Amino acid sequence: MVDAPTNAAEFMTSPLVQENLWIVGAVIIGAIGAQALWLTVDFFRRAAHENAQRARIAELLELRLAAARTHRAEQEKKSFSWAGWRKFEVKRREFADPSSQACSFYLAPHDGKPIPAFEPGQFLTFQLAIPGQAKPAVRCYSLSDSPRSDHYRVTIKRLPARGDAPPGLASNFFHDHIGEGDLVDVRAPSGRFFLDMTHDTPVVLLAAGVGITPVLCMLNAIVDSGSSRETWFLFGVRHGDEHIMREHLDRVAREHENVHLHVCYSNPRDGVDVRGTDYHHSGYVSTELLRELLPSSNYDFYMCGPPPMMDSLTEGLLEWGVPEERVHFEKFGPAPGKPKPKPDTSAKGPPVTFKKSGRTIPWDAAFEHVWDFAAANGVEIDSGCLEGNCGSCMTAILSGEVTYADEPSFPYEKGTCLTCSCVPNGPLELDA
Ligand SMILES: Cc1cc2nc3c(=O)[nH]c(=O)nc-3n(C[C@H](O)[C@H](O)[C@H](O)COP(=O)(O)OP(=O)(O)OC[C@H]3O[C@@H](n4cnc5c(N)ncnc54)[C@H](O)[C@@H]3O)c2cc1C
Numbered sequence: 001m002v003d004a005p006t007n008a009a010e011f012m013t014s015p016l017v018q019e020n021l022w023i024v025g026a027v028i029i030g031a032i033g034a035q036a037l038w039l040t041v042d043f044f045r046r047a048a049h050e051n052a053q054r055a056r057i058a059e060l061l062e063l064r065l066a067a068a069r070t071h072r073a074e075q076e077k078k079s080f081s082w083a084g085w086r087k088f089e090v091k092r093r094e095f096a097d098p099s100s101q102a103c104s105f106y107l108a109p110h111d112g113k114p115i116p117a118f119e120p121g122q123f124l125t126f127q128l129a130i131p132g133q134a135k136p137a138v139r140c141y142s143l144s145d146s147p148r149s150d151h152y153r154v155t156i157k158r159l160p161a162r163g164d165a166p167p168g169l170a171s172n173f174f175h176d177h178i179g180e181g182d183l184v185d186v187r188a189p190s191g192r193f194f195l196d197m198t199h200d201t202p203v204v205l206l207a208a209g210v211g212i213t214p215v216l217c218m219l220n221a222i223v224d225s226g227s228s229r230e231t232w233f234l235f236g237v238r239h240g241d242e243h244i245m246r247e248h249l250d251r252v253a254r255e256h257e258n259v260h261l262h263v264c265y266s267n268p269r270d271g272v273d274v275r276g277t278d279y280h281h282s283g284y285v286s287t288e289l290l291r292e293l294l295p296s297s298n299y300d301f302y303m304c305g306p307p308p309m310m311d312s313l314t315e316g317l318l319e320w321g322v323p324e325e326r327v328h329f330e331k332f333g334p335a336p337g338k339p340k341p342k343p344d345t346s347a348k349g350p351p352v353t354f355k356k357s358g359r360t361i362p363w364d365a366a367f368e369h370v371w372d373f374a375a376a377n378g379v380e381i382d383s384g385c386l387e388g389n390c391g392s393c394m395t396a397i398l399s400g401e402v403t404y405a406d407e408p409s410f411p412y413e414k415g416t417c418l419t420c421s422c423v424p425n426g427p428l429e430l431d432a
Contacts, residue, residue: 070198073117080116085127085185087111088152090178096155099241102210103175104144104155110183117147119194120221121214121302121330124154125187125390130173136185138384138392139170142213142304142330143189146221152189155244157210191389192409193302193330197221201300202230206285206313208305209237212244214330215302219252219259228258232294236264236285236305240273262293285309287316297322304330331387341366343376353429354379355398363424370402371419374432381419381432388421395419400428 011017017024087110096102107124109115123142130137141154158175159168178184195203195218203222205215212235222229233253237243243263253261265279273279281289285305297320303310310329317327341364349363352370357379367373371393374381384392388408394416402422412418419430 066198080114081188083188085187087183088186090180090182090184091151092180093178097242097244097246101242102155102157102244104153105174105178106151106153107184107186108151115150115152116188118143118152118189119191120146120197120218121194122189122191123214123389124152124189125384125392126170127185127187128170128173130169133169135382137170137173138382138390140191140385140390142191143217144213145217146224152186155210155213155216187390190409190411191330193304193328194218195221195302197225200227200229202232202298204232204234204290204294204299204301206234206301206303206305207236208285208309209242210244211304211306211309211330211332214304216245216249218302223252223256223259230258230260231256232260232262232299234262234264234285234289234293236266236309238267239265239269240278241269243278260293262289264289285313287313287320290317291320300326300328302328304332307331333385333387340372340376350424350427352424352427353398354432355429356432363428365423368423369420370417370422370424370428370430374419379432383420386420388418391418393419396431398429398431401425402428 088107089110090105091108092106094104096104121142123140125138125140127136127138141156143152144155145153156171156174159171161167193214203218205218207215215233219231219233222231233249235244235249249261249263253259262281263279264281264283264285265273265275266282266284268275268279268282275282283289297317299322301313301317301322303313310331314327314329318324343361344364344366347362347364347366349365351360352363352373353360354374359377359379361373361377364373367376371381371383371386381395382392384390386393388404388406389410391410391412394410394412396416401424402417403425404418404422406421408418408421410418417430419432
C-alpha cells in the first residue's frame with residue numbers, strides 16, 4: 001500500500017511510459033476531441049430534428065386551420081344558401097367594355113340576409129318575366145367577381161339581331177329594362193366548372209369574348225386570397241372596342257408578379273389598336289401561342305369561350321400531352337347552328353309518352369336528348385340553358401328510366417329528369 005504512489009511515480013517515470021507519453025496524451029486528447037465532436041454533431045442533429053418537428057407541427061396546424069376554414073365556409077354556404085327563387089335587387093350597373101355591349105349588374109339580396117359564398121367559376125340562374133312572353137325566361141349568368149359578403153356580380157353581353165335571328169331575349173331585356181332598384185328572381189350559385197381554391201398548383205385561364213366572366217372570377221379569387229399561385233390569363237377579343245374589363249386586368253397584372261396577362265386581338269383596327277400598348281398578340285388564343293409562352297404543359301387549364309375556340313384548344317392541349325382531367329371548360333349554351341334532326345315517323349325506339357300532351361311517340365335515336373325530341377314533335381317543355389345546369393326543363397318521370405351521357409350539374413329531384421340532358425332507357429312516361 002505504502003509503495004503504490006512510489007510505484008505509480010516509478011511507473012510514470014519509467015522509460016517505457018516516458019517514451020510513449022505522447023501517444024497516451026494523443027489518445028486522451030483524441031478521446032476528448034471525439035467526445036466533443038460527437039456532442040456537437042448530436043447538438044446539431046437534435047436541433048435539426050426539433051426544427052423539423054416544429055415545422056411539421058406548424059404545417060399540421062396550418063392544415064387544420066385550412067380544414068376548419070373550409071368547413072366553416074361549407075357550413076356557411078349550406079346555411080346561407082336557398083332553394084328555389086330568391087329576390088335580389090340591382091344595386092348598381094356599369095358597362096364593362098368600350099362598346100357598352102357587356103354590362104355588369106351588382107345584386108344584393110332583397111331580404112337583407114347573408115348570402116352564401118360560392119366556388120369561383122360558378123353561375124347564377126335568373127328567371128325573368130318579360131312582357132309579351134307566355135312564360136318566364138330562364139337564363140344562367142356566371143359570377144364575374146370573387147365572392148363578396150354582401151353582393152354578387154354578373155356581366156351580361158347583349159346579343160344583337162343577326163340576319164334572320166332575332167335579338168337575344170334575356171340579354172337585351174337586362175340591358176334595356178333592368179336598372180338600379182329593380183328586383184330579379186335568382187337561384188343559388190351552382191355549377192361544376194370552378195377553380196379548386198384549396199390547391200396552389202399553377203393554372204392557365206383562357207377566355208374569349210364574354211366567356212371571360214367565369215375565369216375572371218377565378219383570377220380575382222386568386223389575387224384576392226393573397227395567393228402567389230402561378231396564373232396565366234389569356235383573353236381573346238376581336239379588337240379594342242370589345243376589350244372587357246381592360247383597366248382591371250391591366251392593374252391586376254401590374255400589381256401581381258404571379259399573374260401573366262396576354263391579350264389577343266383577332267381583328268385589330270388599323271390606326272386605333274396598338275400592339276404592345278392595347279394588346280399583346282394578333283390572332284386567336286391558340287395552343288400554338290400557349291406552347292410559345294408556357295415553359296411546359298404542366299398546368300391545369302380552365303377555358304370558356306365560343307365552341308370552336310374551346311374545341312380547338314381542347315384538341316391541341318390533349319395533343320400536347322395535357323391529361324384530359326386537367327382541361328376544364330364551361331359552355332354558355334349549345335353550339336349554334338348545330339342542325340336539328342327532323343321528326344321521323346318510322347323511328348323504332350321504345351315508346352315515349354308525354355302524358356299532359358296526350359302523345360306517345362317511338363324514340364328516335366337521331367335526337368341527342370328527350371327535350372329536342374319533344375320539341376321536334378311539338379311537345380313544349382320549359383328550357384333554360386339546355387345544358388343540364390339550370391333545372392328549367394326538370395320533368396317528373398311517371399314510369400320508366402332515363403340515362404345521362406354526362407351527369408348534369410343541376411341537382412334534379414328524385415323521380416324527375418332533366419330532359420335537356422337525358423335519353424330514355426326503355427319505355428318512358430313523362431308528366432309533360
Ligand atoms: C353556365 C352558363 C353561364 C353563362 N354565363 C354568361 C355570362 O356570364 N354572360 C353572358 O352574357 N352570357 C352567359 N351565358 C349565356 C346566357 O345564359 C344566355 O344564353 C345569353 O345571354 C343569351 O340569352 P338571350 O335570352 O339573350 O338569347 P336567346 O333569346 O336565348 O337567343 C340566343 C341566340 O339564339 C338566337 N335565336 C333566338 N331565337 C331564334 C329563332 N327563332 N331563330 C333563330 N335564331 C334564334 C338569337 O338571335 C341568339 O343569338 C351563360 C350560359 C350558361 C349556360
